[in-house]
Amino acid sequence: MWAPALTSLLGVWLTAVPDVMGYGGDARLNNQVVGVWMATFGVIAMSECLRAVRRINLGLGIWLVAAPFLLEYPDERACGSMVVGIAAISLALVRTPSSERFGGGWTSLWAEAQR
Amino acid sequence: MTGTGSLRPPGWTYNPSSWSERLWLIGVAVIGFFISGYLGLYQWGIIDTVWEPWFGRGSETVLHSPLSRVLPVPDAILGAMAYAIDAVAGAIGGTMRWKTMPWMVILFGLAVGPLGLVSVLLVTAQPLLLHAWCTLCLLSAVISVVMIGPAMDEVLASLQVLKRAKEQRRAVWAIFWKGEGGTAWSA
Numbered sequence A: 001m002w003a004p005a006l007t008s009l010l011g012v013w014l015t016a017v018p019d020v021m022g023y024g025g026d027a028r029l030n031n032q033v034v035g036v037w038m039a040t041f042g043v044i045a046m047s048e049c050l051r052a053v054r055r056i057n058l059g060l061g062i063w064l065v066a067a068p069f070l071l072e073y074p075d076e077r078a079c080g081s082m083v084v085g086i087a088a089i090s091l092a093l094v095r096t097p098s099s100e101r102f103g104g105g106w107t108s109l110w111a112e113a114q115r
Numbered sequence B: 001m002t003g004t005g006s007l008r009p010p011g012w013t014y015n016p017s018s019w020s021e022r023l024w025l026i027g028v029a030v031i032g033f034f035i036s037g038y039l040g041l042y043q044w045g046i047i048d049t050v051w052e053p054w055f056g057r058g059s060e061t062v063l064h065s066p067l068s069r070v071l072p073v074p075d076a077i078l079g080a081m082a083y084a085i086d087a088v089a090g091a092i093g094g095t096m097r098w099k100t101m102p103w104m105v106i107l108f109g110l111a112v113g114p115l116g117l118v119s120v121l122l123v124t125a126q127p128l129l130l131h132a133w134c135t136l137c138l139l140s141a142v143i144s145v146v147m148i149g150p151a152m153d154e155v156l157a158s159l160q161v162l163k164r165a166k167e168q169r170r171a172v173w174a175i176f177w178k179g180e181g182g183t184a185w186s187a
Helices: A001-021 A023-045 A048-071 A073-091 B019-043 B057-062 B074-092 B101-131 B135-165 B170-176
Strands: none
Touching: A001 A023, A001 A073, A023 A048, A023 A073, A023 B101, A023 B135, A048 A073, A048 B135, B019 B057, B019 B074, B019 B101, B019 B135, B057 B101, B057 B135, B074 B101, B074 B135, B101 B135, B101 B170, B135 B170
8 A cells, every 4th residue: 555655656756846846858748747647556556456557657667767768868857767767666566465355356357267 | 234244245355335435436526526517617618717726827728728629528527527427326226236236337437447547648638738737637637546446346346247147157248237136145
């Protein structure tokens, strides 16, 4: 619960940081769009039955580490992007034991019939 | 008085259709309906000004953008209708509706899930295409996103009912519309 919640806050920060720091360009657009989706998937992954959604944020985190090289950010924006990316990756890898059971979960829907 | 145990889907530790799971979702959808409806009335010109505490003329830019008028009806009006469907589809059916009314649960899930993600898509369009933010649009998107996870567990339980019916070669379509009759079967 806390890891996806923190990831959401990272997303909100990422969305706000271009306005807070006052910069534009590719870094601004990338951070705002990735930030909105990171916050969204973080909130969704807070629900135990959709905890797997954190894997999407793992992907977004990897993108944030790669983006400065691909989009050629200036140094300080590259640094920020990679720090948030590594934090998001780490949080997406946190495994919390589930307290509820969901009859096999979503994977039960495409699993072969038992017996 | 029977405990909630008998109402749980097989292999579940709780009942996703219980009122404690659903009531607050309905309440949140009603709040979303009023926010979105207010923005829609502004888009229709029935209200002259829109509340915007942070982003200057941001709300005006977003709410009068060409994107918001792609469809014949302003997007916030469509949003309000989606919230109304959320609230109604969230309220109909008893605490066993995950198996007695699968179609209603799945309609609820479609209204909350995919439509919720559409509102996020609209939010990303704000900086991307319009370079503006709209406070109440953001709040509305937050409300839609908060609803997604808590609504989806019920959808999962209903899909599991249909999956089991298919495995047992029973009439999946009939169960989708009419649900499973008979007494509660326990885990």
